[in-house]
Structures are given as structure tokens and as C-alpha cells.
Amino acid sequence: MIRTGWSRLTTGWGTTTSAESAAIDQLLNTHRALLLDGGRAEVGSEAGYSACAIFLSSVETAAKTFGLEAAPRGYRKKFSANYRALFPDDARHYRVDVLEASADQHSAIWVNGDKFELSPEAICHAEALQKAWSDLTQLLDASAAAPDGCRHPGRSELCAVLDSLDVAWAGFEHKYIAELIEIEEQARRLIIKAVELEAKLATVEDAPQKGKETVELQRALVQGIAHLNSVANFRRKGRDDLGFDILESASEVLSKFGLSSKDIVAAGEGKGFAAAAIQDAVSRSAGVSMAVDVVGSFEAMRRYLREVKKCLERVDPHLCNNVGLVARLVDWEESWEIGARYVRQRSLFEANNDIVAEFRIAQNLAPAFTTMCTDCDVELFLVLPRMVILCCLEKPLEPRAGLLRSLLPHRFPENANSGLEQDPEMAALLAQFKQVIQLLVSEDRDSAPHATLVRRAVAGTADEVRHLPRPVLERVEHLMRDVEKWSLELQRKNAEDWNQCSSVLVQCMNGSSQKQHLLPSGKFQV
Numbered sequence: 001m002i003r004t005g006w007s008r009l010t011t012g013w014g015t016t017t018s019a020e021s022a023a024i025d026q027l028l029n030t031h032r033a034l035l036l037d038g039g040r041a042e043v044g045s046e047a048g049y050s051a052c053a054i055f056l057s058s059v060e061t062a063a064k065t066f067g068l069e070a071a072p073r074g075y076r077k078k079f080s081a082n083y084r085a086l087f088p089d090d091a092r093h094y095r096v097d098v099l100e101a102s103a104d105q106h107s108a109i110w111v112n113g114d115k116f117e118l119s120p121e122a123i124c125h126a127e128a129l130q131k132a133w134s135d136l137t138q139l140l141d142a143s144a145a146a147p148d149g150c151r152h153p154g155r156s157e158l159c160a161v162l163d164s165l166d167v168a169w170a171g172f173e174h175k176y177i178a179e180l181i182e183i184e185e186q187a188r189r190l191i192i193k194a195v196e197l198e199a200k201l202a203t204v205e206d207a208p209q210k211g212k213e214t215v216e217l218q219r220a221l222v223q224g225i226a227h228l229n230s231v232a233n234f235r236r237k238g239r240d241d242l243g244f245d246i247l248e249s250a251s252e253v254l255s256k257f258g259l260s261s262k263d264i265v266a267a268g269e270g271k272g273f274a275a276a277a278i279q280d281a282v283s284r285s286a287g288v289s290m291a292v293d294v295v296g297s298f299e300a301m302r303r304y305l306r307e308v309k310k311c312l313e314r315v316d317p318h319l320c321n322n323v324g325l326v327a328r329l330v331d332w333e334e335s336w337e338i339g340a341r342y343v344r345q346r347s348l349f350e351a352n353n354d355i356v357a358e359f360r361i362a363q364n365l366a367p368a369f370t371t372m373c374t375d376c377d378v379e380l381f382l383v384l385p386r387m388v389i390l391c392c393l394e395k396p397l398e399p400r401a402g403l404l405r406s407l408l409p410h411r412f413p414e415n416a417n418s419g420l421e422q423d424p425e426m427a428a429l430l431a432q433f434k435q436v437i438q439l440l441v442s443e444d445r446d447s448a449p450h451a452t453l454v455r456r457a458v459a460g461t462a463d464e465v466r467h468l469p470r471p472v473l474e475r476v477e478h479l480m481r482d483v484e485k486w487s488l489e490l491q492r493k494n495a496e497d498w499n500q501c502s503s504v505l506v507q508c509m510n511g512s513s514q515k516q517h518l519l520p521s522g523k524f525q526v
Contacts, residue, residue, distance in 0.1 A: 016155050023058075023065040024152050030055040031140045043100050056094040059136070063092065063162045066155075071170035080181050081313050087177075092166060099133065102126040102172050109180075111187040112231040112319055122179055125172040132168040136161050187317035190231065191308065191325070194224040198305040219244040225301055225332060232319035233329040242336040249344040250294035257281035257288060264295045279511065286356040286508035287342065287349045294339035297332040304328045307524050314526045324525030341406075342504050348406060351399035356508045358391050365451045366458040373509045379460070384502050385487035386457040386480075393433040393483075394450060396420045407490055407497055429482055436479045443472050456480055 016024070034041045034055055035048040041055075042048040063070070073090045076083075087093050105126035109116040118126070139161050143153045201217040222244045230240035254260060259281055266274035281288045304324060308315060316322050342348050363370040372380035392404045401420050405412040411423045421427040440449035455464040456476065465476055491498050 016152070020062075020065050020155070021152065023062040024158070026058045027055075027062050028140060028144055030058040031137065032144060040103060041099075043096050049096055052096045052099070056096065056099070059162065059165070060092050060094055062158075063166060066159050066162070068159060068163055068166070071167045073170055073173075075174045075178070079177060080184075083177055083181065087173075092169070094169065098169070098173055098176060099129070101176055102129040102133075105130075109183060111183060111317055112190065114187070116183045116186075118176070118179060122172070122175040125168070125175050129165075129168040129172040132161070132165040136165055184317035187319070188312065188315055190224070190228055191305075191315055191319065192312065194221065194228060195305045195309045195312070197221040197224050198302050199309070201302075202306075218247065221302075222247060222298075225298075225329075228319065228325070229329045229333055232322070232325055233333055234320045235326060235330050236333050239333055239337070242333065242340060246294060246336050246339045246344050247298060250291035250339055253285075253288060253291040253343060253349070254281075254295065257284070259288075261295050261299055264292055265299050267292075268296060268299070282508075282511050285353055286511075287353050289507055289511070290335075290338055290343050290349075290352075290504065293335040294343060297328075297335035301328050301332050308526060311526060316526070322526050327525070338500060338504055341500065345406075347399050347402040351403035352504060352508060354395075354399055355388065355391050355403065356505065358394075359387060359505070359509055362387065362454045362458070366455050369458045372458075373506060376506060380506070381502060382460065382487075383458055384505060385490040385498070386483055387454070388490065388501075388505075389483050389486045390450075390453055390457055392420065393430060396430055403501075407501060408493060410493065426486075429486065432479055432482065436475050439472050439475055440468075444468055452476075453480075457483070 030051070033051050035045070035051055036042060037044075037048075041052045043052050070090060070092050073087070076087045076090070079087060086095070102125075105118060105123045109118075139153050139157065197217060197220050201214070201221055204214050204217060222242075226240040226242055229242075230238045232238075251261070254263075257277075257280075259277060263274045263277055267278050278288070278292060282292075308325070315325075319325060342352055359369075359373075363373070369383065371377070372383060388404070392400045396419055404420060411426065412420070413422070420430065436453075437449045440446040440452060446452055452465060453476070456462070457480070458464075462473065462477055465473055468476060
């Protein structure tokens with residue numbers, strides 16, 4: 001009572017000044033403008049939120065106008081920087097979200113897939129605030145319903161209600177924001193853990209002797225990134241099963257060409273000598289570009305962690321809201337998904353290299369195919385599956401057979417032998433292919449029958465083979481129609497796997513990745 005008594009006595013308990021009357025009028029008008037839902041202020045819509053914010057501002061104005069001293073708010077000095085920006089001093093600073101939280105006190109708070117709840121003490125303060133809020137709204141409702149001339153609430157009664165509201169508000173704000181800060185710290189622990197692992201890894205990498213500890217830290221960091229990916233990467237699948245063995249496989253591929261992660265980083269930073277070394281390796285083994293992507297995306301993620309370490313307070317605890325983090329995770333998951341299939345699985349790595357080598361020969365036979373690959377023309381994605389089928393028909397054993405089995409697993413049981421004859425329809429297509437090749441050689445004196453079929457596949461029509469004798473032409477076209485059926489099945493049966501495969505083939509055909517994992521991209525984004 002001492003805290004507010006002196007200011008109230010200056011104008012007496014029953015009378016009000018013109019400024020106080022204006023503040024009461026504003027309070028009544030803004031209260032009347034609230035949007036209600038079941039007797040509660042509705043703040044879910046933009047209009048409802050705005051009306052409530054205006055009313056709270058009127059409550060603050062009224063308390064100041066009546067000279068009411070604000071409840072102590074020294075606890076705000078212990079708030080984190082983000083919350084100190086919202087509550088910069090000891091003024092009331094009533095916020096709609098605090099009021100809303102007191103009303104939804106029993107609702108769970110979900111952050112990064114984890115459930116948090118307010119403590120019993122915070123709920124007790126929330127109930128006190130809701131009681132004080134109810135007292136104020138009842139007083140204003142009663143005043144609004146009173147006859148003309150009696151619509152202003154009594155000065156002493158209004159001051160008491162506003163005072164009680166402020167004490168209850170400060171009590172809940174203190175506990176609620178303190179618990180929010182604790183929840184946010186827990187939510188950030190995922191990224192803090194990754195930052196700490198990266199720092200430890202950087203330290204041991206700089207040591208003269210590298211051994212088991214380096215490998216274990218790399219493994220732990222990969223697990224940390226995968227966990228981050230599962231909660232923050234809303235733009236893709238958010239996979240957490242992309243493991244350290246993918247990085248090991250990629251590093252092994254690079255080491256065969258004398259390359260390491262340092263070369264990848266140097267090339268990403270624009271160092272010409274490193275870029276040239278990588279390009280040389282890719283020219284000798286097309287699949288190297290996929291290994292470069294695996295290591296490059298990992299190193300880009302490490303760079304992000306080093307940068308974000310300097311500004312952890314800026315990390316949104318809802319990790320999916322951090323644009324820079326999500327961008328790095330999208331790059332990481334894309335690269336590692338491909339690495340899991342086409343780098344870690346040795347047979348598919350070799351099959352990819354083998355087919356790309358055939359495609360490069362095909363580019364010399366059909367220049368239009370080169371243009372398609374360079375421009376990523378829409379027509380290319382009709383030609384690619386035909387070409388893959390033809391390559392597998394030409395050499396139906398490993399490693400090409402393994403690629404086709406992986407793309408059409410329903411055709412080939414897991415225990416199938418290394419060839420493609422296990423499937424009756426494929427066996428028939430293989431026999432048909434051999435017959436057409438023999439026919440081209442015997443009837444047309446074609447010294448390069450495979451080249452003829454390649455040009456036909458690229459053209460997509462019979463124009464390239466019109467010169468053939470009619471019986472031979474008909475057999476070629478019959479074969480190509482059957483190839484087209486398999487081509488469509490390849491694209492449609494497991495569309496996601498085929499899209500990934502075609503993307504890998506185009507990347508390898510063009511000689512390098514189009515991703516820029518490590519090039520500077522202006523201002524750092526959290």
C-alpha cells in the first residue's frame with residue numbers, strides 16, 4: 001500500500017483529473033474493441049492480436065496516468081540478450097504473447113520435436129495473472145453496462161485492480177521468460193554440441209600425429225550433423241541415417257588420386273592448383289565428383305559451425321528457422337544421399353563410371369547428345385533411360401547389371417545371379433538385342449552396329465536409320481519400341497531413385513559438380 005499510496009492521494013481517491021478521465025475513456029474504448037472467443041481475448045488472428053496489443057498499451061497508459069508505480073522488474077537484468085531487447089528497462093512493457101501464455105499455461109511447448117511444459121510455480125503465477133486479468137475485464141464490463149454518467153469505474157477500485165494486475169504480470173513474466181530461456185538453451189544444445197565437436201576435431205587435425213581420436217571425432221561430428229538434420233532440415237527428408245562410412249568411402253576414393261579434404265577446401269576457396277588437381281581426377285574417374293561433393297558438403301558444414309560459434313545467441317532455438325543452417329543441411333543431405341548409393345556402394349560407383357565412359361563415346365557418335373548434356377535439355381531426360389538400357393544390353397554383366405538391378409529391384413530378387421537373365425522379359429530383350437546386332441552386321445554390313453543404335457536412341461525417331469533395308473529397319477524399330485517400354489518403367493517404377501541416378505549421370509558427364517559448397521557467399525547467415 002505504501003508503494004502506490006502517495007501518488008494516489010495527490011488527486012484524492014474519488015476524483016479524477018481530465019487526463020485520468022481520458023485514460024479511462026481510452027481503456028473502455030479499447031476494451032470494447034477486443035475480439036472475444038468464449039469470453040477470452042482472441043489473439044490468433046492479426047486483427048485480434050492488434051486489438052489486444054492496443055488494449056494493453058491503454059492499460060499501461062492508464063497506470064502511468066494514475067501515477068501507479070510499476071512492480072519491481074530487476075529480474076530482467078538476468079535475461080538473455082534477445083529477451084533484454086524485448087524488455088530493455090524496468091517499465092511494464094506488456095506483451096500479448098505473455099498474456100496468451102498465461103491463458104495457455106497447460107499447453108506443451110514443442111521445440112525441435114521435444115516437448116516442454118511450464119513448471120508448477122510458473123503455472124501458479126499464470127493463474128494469478130489470469131485472475132487479475134479477469135478482475136480488470138469484469139470491472140470494465142460493469143462500467144460499460146452502467147447508466148450514462150456512471151460509466152467510469154471508481155478511481156480507487158480501478159487503481160487497485162491495475163496494481164494487482166501489474167504485480168501478477170511481473171510475477172508470471174519473470175518465471176515464464178526464465179523458463180523459456182532454459183528451454184531455448186536446451187534446444188540450442190544440439191548445435192552447441194556440434195560446434196564443440198568441430199572445435200575439438202580442428203584441434204586434433206592440427207596435431208602432428210593423427211590417429212584414432214581424429215576418426216572418432218569425425219564419426220561423432222557426423223552423428224551430430226545427422227541429428228541436426230533430422231530436426232532442422234524441413235526442406236528435404238531430414239534423414240538421420242547418413243553415417244560416417246559415407247565420408248570414409250568418399251575419402252578413400254579421393255586418396256586414390258592423391259586428394260584430401262584440404263584440396264577440396266582449397267578448390268572451394270578458389271585456389272586454381274587444387275581445382276586443377278580435382279578436375280584431372282574427375283577426368284580419369286567420373287565418380288570422383290560425387291566424392292568431392294560428400295567431402296565438400298561436410299567441410300561446408302564445419303565452416304558454418306565455426307562461424308555460428310561467434311554468434312550463438314542469434315541462433316533461433318527452433319532450428320528450422322535458421323536459414324543458413326537449413327541451406328547447409330540441404331546441401332549436406334543431397335550430397336550424402338548420393339554418396340550413400342553411388343560412392344559407398346562400390347559396384348554402383350564402378351557402374352556409373354562405366355556407363356559415363358560409354359556416354360562419352362556416344363557424344364562423339366551423336367553430337368546432339370553432347371549439347372543435351374551441357375544444356376540439360378528436357379529431351380535429355382527422355383534419352384538417358386534409353387541409353388542406360390542399351391548400355392546394359394550391350395554388357396549385361398557386372399557392374400552395369402548391378403545398376404539396373406538397383407533401379408528395378410522388383411524385377412531382380414536379391415539372391416539373383418550377376419546377370420540380368422533372371423527376369424524373363426529382360427532375357428527376351430537381350431536375345432532380341434543380339435539378333436538385331438547380328439542382323440545389322442550381316443544384312444547391312446554395319447561395322448559399328450552399337451553406334452547405329454546409339455544414334456537411333458538419341459534421335460528418338462527412325463530418321464537416323466531410314467537408310468537400312470526395310471526388314472532390318474523393322475527389326476531395329478521393334479527393338480527400340482521394347483527399349484522404350486523399359487525406359488518408361490525405369491523412370492516411373494522407382495521415380496526417386498531414377499531421378500537421382502539421372503542427376504548423377506549428368507553431373508559426371510559434365511565433369512564436375514554444379515554445387516558451390518565453400519565459395520564465399522556474402523554476409524554470414526545463421
